[in-house]
Amino acid sequence: MSSGYAVIGEARGRHEAWSPARGSEIIADHLAMEGATLPILHAMQETFGYVPQDAVPLIADALNLSRAEVHGSMTFYHDFRNEPAGKHIVKVCVAEACQAAGGNATSERIAKALDCAFGETRPDGQVTLEPIYCLGLCSCAPSAMVNGRLVGRLDDEAVDEIAAECRS
């Protein structure tokens, strides 16, 4: 028996392939909201793993916006991708508190262990490595988010575990 709110960030569901019908369905689910653009973009990314280019005109039409407006919103925010990410997504905090706790060396070690530069997806599509500015884990730094799972106080052992997870 357990109470409180449940555990999250475990197994991530597989993403669906883009289809205009599914895209329109997602849009329709959000039409009653005030300011639906961001919620729709989030839902697209959650469903397809990125925001497909073809979704932009659909969103624009449904919300009575220009394509440029929707495109502008999408590109302004760091979260939204316009192409699929790697199979594993590793986000490493590079902000001040994590740097204070030795984060610079840790970031370098992770990049090396994953054989992937920050801001890139490895050519084999296995992993995407991204810098992130603070996960709110600054008292147990340095920290990272690996496939949605939080990891604090990153040490060599944790880096090895991340690398192993990203080989699978």
Add this chain to the structure above:
Amino acid sequence: MTARIYVPGDAAAVALGADRVAKAFEEAFRARGLDVQITRNGSRGMHWLEPMVEVVTSAGRIAYGPVKARDVPGLLDAGFLDGKGHELRLGDPEEIPFFKRQQRFTFARCGLIDPISLDEYRANGGYKGLERAIALGGPATVEEVFESGLRGRGGAGFPTGIKWRTVGQTPPQQKYIVCNADEGDSGTFADRMIMEGDPFTLIEGMTIAGIGVGATKGYVYCRSEYPHAIKAMNAAIKVARKAGYLGQRVAGSDYDFDMEVREGAGAYVCGEETSLLESIEGKRGLVRAKPPLPAHKGLFGRPTVINNVVSLCSVPFILANGAKTYADVGFGRSRGTMPIQLAGNVKHGGLFEIAFGITLGELLEDVAGGTFTGKPIRAVQVGGPLGAYLPRHQFDTPFDYEAFTKIDALIGHGGVVIFDEDVDMARMARFAMEFCAVESCGKCTPCRIGSTRGVETLDKVIAGQDRERNLQVVEDLCHTMKLGSLCALGGFTPYPVMSAITHFPEDFGRGHLSVAAE
């Protein structure tokens, strides 16, 4: 009676293995045929002890920590369920000195209760503030907040009561309460902790704000980096709605109020209030020029109260216990308590809520216990990426808005990031400029272009090229950014940069100027 244990579901505890610990307990209880309820609570804020597990015994709650999944069988063998001895036993969590020294007004329930149990919330003083607000009515509620002296905890320290009055005085129409849960500052996690550990407090605070100013709809704009907080808030909103605490005729009164969570998308600047409003509206997060104030023309052009999570979460206590109780503690014009967040290279990191006035030195040495590397503290950055770096000789500064302003620093959202003597302050100055360049909304030239020039110029300084001339360029850039920026991203980035240069000149190849001048 079923035994009960608490394993935090707080993101920091989870990042340190709390989910694995909870799972290990669950399996062990099943294997041993024990009937034990596991509650995923918030964190008490002593993060060096996380995952800190608590068990309810006849002598009250007993804590153990930091617990790893592999410790679970040993704990059970040692009589953990009866609170018996073990090397991880910490005793009564509220007697731990770090905890005992605090004045927990706002965070009183965080870590204590099941975050989404309305019964436990009410049994521990929850919704007393709302009851009082309903009895007082809107205007008197606003005056109570004004009397408390509460100032915005998001950074600027603007009196909350004045903001509410302005919105309250606009003619009746659709008005909004927007909660700023963007918490982008490195070194801060108070908003996250209370949303995860005591979400009803935020719901109650926003509902009281709605009654105060005549708003019927609220939005919590929460950064996407906080999935646990978003989940906890959504769960609590559902429970509150079902129980009649949100929706029409809140708690049986004549007031309507409902709210929802909106997720940010990884833009630091969206913590700036007008950029945040643009973002909820679905646009690029470009900062708006003021006036008009959000209080007059805010979300969708309507009168809007926008407040930080901690500001809003301070309100239920103020209403329930009276403005005076809150205002009675504090320092100068900084009234009440501040949840100070100790982070970075820190031995005892976590959240420490205390009345304003404690000095930085007391916090760093007595409370935080120095660095985890054991090396001397060389610098601290207070107030996030736009806050100044402070050297040791300023550690006697009391935590107070005015005292910090006097030394060209800011309290901001109360984050304190500790650095030991290995820090390279030139690198930190460069990072401040780089962060500004990455996160600039692009509206003003000094911020957008100046920060990029700042990075390039500091790179030259670091490489030892024409140092004095390039430092002069950095100073000029800072001056221009300070004067020519629409918001504090461009306007305050000079604080970390200039404080690093001023207080740590030796890291910029300038010799020990400040030490000599002391």
